[in-house]
Amino acid sequence: MNPDPAAPQLAERSWTVALSLALRLVLALVLVGIVLQAAIVVRARPQDLITGAYGMADIIRRAMPPDFGKIDMVWWPALETIDLAIFGTLGGVILALPLAVLAAVNVSPSRWLYYTARGVIGFARAVPDLVWALLFVTAVGLGPFPGALALSVHSIGMLGRLFAETIEHMEMAPIDALTLTGAQRLQIFSHGIIPSILPSLLGIALYRFDENIRSSLVLGFVGAGGIGFELLSAMSLFQYQFVSLLLIVTFVMVIAAERLSALLRARLE
Amino acid sequence: MLRVRGLTMQYPDGKLALADFDLSIAAGELVVVLGGNGSGKTTLLRCIARMLSPTAGEIWLNDTNLAALSGERLRQARLPLAMIWQHASLVRRRRVLSNVASGALGRHGGLWTALGGLPSVERRAAYDHLNAVGLAALAGQRAGTLSGGQAQRVAIARALAQRPQVMLADEPVGSLDPEAADDIMRLLRHLATHERLAVLCVLHQVDLAYAYADRVAGIRNGKIAFDRPCEELPRDAVRQLYLSEAA
Numbered sequence: 001m002n003p004d005p006a007a008p009q010l011a012e013r014s015w016t017v018a019l020s021l022a023l024r025l026v027l028a029l030v031l032v033g034i035v036l037q038a039a040i041v042v043r044a045r046p047q048d049l050i051t052g053a054y055g056m057a058d059i060i061r062r063a064m065p066p067d068f069g070k071i072d073m074v075w076w077p078a079l080e081t082i083d084l085a086i087f088g089t090l091g092g093v094i095l096a097l098p099l100a101v102l103a104a105v106n107v108s109p110s111r112w113l114y115y116t117a118r119g120v121i122g123f124a125r126a127v128p129d130l131v132w133a134l135l136f137v138t139a140v141g142l143g144p145f146p147g148a149l150a151l152s153v154h155s156i157g158m159l160g161r162l163f164a165e166t167i168e169h170m171e172m173a174p175i176d177a178l179t180l181t182g183a184q185r186l187q188i189f190s191h192g193i194i195p196s197i198l199p200s201l202l203g204i205a206l207y208r209f210d211e212n213i214r215s216s217l218v219l220g221f222v223g224a225g226g227i228g229f230e231l232l233s234a235m236s237l238f239q240y241q242f243v244s245l246l247l248i249v250t251f252v253m254v255i256a257a258e259r260l261s262a263l264l265r266a267r268l269e
Numbered sequence: 270m271l272r273v274r275g276l277t278m279q280y281p282d283g284k285l286a287l288a289d290f291d292l293s294i295a296a297g298e299l300v301v302v303l304g305g306n307g308s309g310k311t312t313l314l315r316c317i318a319r320m321l322s323p324t325a326g327e328i329w330l331n332d333t334n335l336a337a338l339s340g341e342r343l344r345q346a347r348l349p350l351a352m353i354w355q356h357a358s359l360v361r362r363r364r365v366l367s368n369v370a371s372g373a374l375g376r377h378g379g380l381w382t383a384l385g386g387l388p389s390v391e392r393r394a395a396y397d398h399l400n401a402v403g404l405a406a407l408a409g410q411r412a413g414t415l416s417g418g419q420a421q422r423v424a425i426a427r428a429l430a431q432r433p434q435v436m437l438a439d440e441p442v443g444s445l446d447p448e449a450a451d452d453i454m455r456l457l458r459h460l461a462t463h464e465r466l467a468v469l470c471v472l473h474q475v476d477l478a479y480a481y482a483d484r485v486a487g488i489r490n491g492k493i494a495f496d497r498p499c500e501e502l503p504r505d506a507v508r509q510l511y512l513s514e515a516a
Contacts, residue, residue: 173358174360177354178374181351181371181375182348184375187374
């Protein structure tokens with residue numbers, strides 16, 4: 001009797017299937033291991049959620065109803081928060097734009113400037129805005145100004161990178177044409193690069209404004225002004241009804257900024 | 270006006286795109302360069318415009334050897350040399366008039382133009398250039414809304430704003446329908462004859478070359494195959510250019 005010619009292939013296939021299953025098992029075990037170590041490191045205690053529920057319910061009970069009588073005390077910090085985001089975004093755009101030109105490989109004047117600009121952008125992004133705020137509070141004192149500076153510098157990270165990518169993906173033929181007319185670098189920048197990518201730049205800046213509104217709320221916690229500072233003060237003084245009012249105003253501001261930003265970006269497209 | 274002597278261009282990968290190429294063109298002349306794909310036509314124009322640095326040779330624009338210059342001196346020396354491409358290469362979001370006026374930027378330094386402004390005298394001149402190419406009515410329109418033929422005319426108007434003595438045209442009708450192509454070639458012919466521009470034009474359309482050129486230069490494997498007035502150029506010689514490519 002002749003041996004089955006397909007037998008070696010079948011044996012090989014069953015080995016492959018077994019190996020694949022073993023690999024999946026190891027992968028699943030590794031994933032479970034990662035999740036477990038994370039739970040241990042953060043000292044996750046699910047029972048605390050149950051025991052803490054009473055405390056949370058108590059805070060919510062004491063925060064109701066929101067103290068609308070203090071609404072007059074909210075306008076100014078709310079305006080401060082919006083202005084922090086406006087200043088932070090504008091400052092970020094002004095600082096990020098020239099850096100982005102240097103950091104875009106297709107228009108950067110030299111490799112050395114390219115790597116330097118990329119480094120600055122990366123550093124601005126790597127340091128959290130809260131840390132920038134602490135640094136500027138130390139440098140220029142408490143209030144909204146250090147917050148605005150922190151947002152400006154931190155915005156360079158995201159704006160610089162996205163602006164540079166936009167420039168790298170732009171059509172280069174009009175830029176080559178302008179170069180051949182004898183236009184100089186700054187003229188090419190203002191007459192060629194900026195008009196070509198303006199809608200994209202505005203879209204990115206509006207998105208950043210939306211992000212900065214949310215960031216400016218947190219910056220208040222380290223003394224950088226705005227509604228976050230009021231929130232921290234009210235919580236320290238156990239004025240929970242005022243806290244809930246501030247949270248409502250915050251919610252309205254964040255949603256309004258998000259919608260406005262989305263609406264304007266849609267119009268630009 | 271424009272003289273190219275011994276122009277040689279070897280790319281970093283070793284490909285010899287131009288070999289000891291000679292060509293000259295006088296004011297008022299329209300010279301068409303014909304050749305197959307990859308024969309070195311576009312490399313020739315890019316070297317003359319110094320978008321590429323030739324490996325050897327001279328590019329004389331009047332009394333200046335462009336091949337020997339770089340940086341700011343090259344920018345200044347290149348001002349009398351304008352170039353148009355197959356695609357008009359306009360800034361699509363800018364108005365037609367601004368696109369044309371931007372051709373004059375090389376003559377204007379200073380903060381105003383660096384910040385995106387254009388001198389009013391150049392705006393007026395740009396309107397005249399648009400009038401010359403028959404598109405003054407579209408001055409306020411965005412460049413991105415133009416047809417291919419209109420955009421190429423605007424690119425020519427932008428080149429005129431540069432006040433050039435030499436116009437290089439790299440397949441300027443390559444993406445146009447026959448009627449628009451004829452219009453553009455007629456315009457280039459007019460500029461050569463009446464504005465005394467030296468026009469060097471790369472084409473693929475042999476009939477257009479015969480219809481509008483004073484001379485035709487054939488290029489094969491980076492070398493000049495012939496350089497003759499149209500009336501002395503047999504069609505067979507041109508056909509040979511493309512046959513050798515097919516072979």
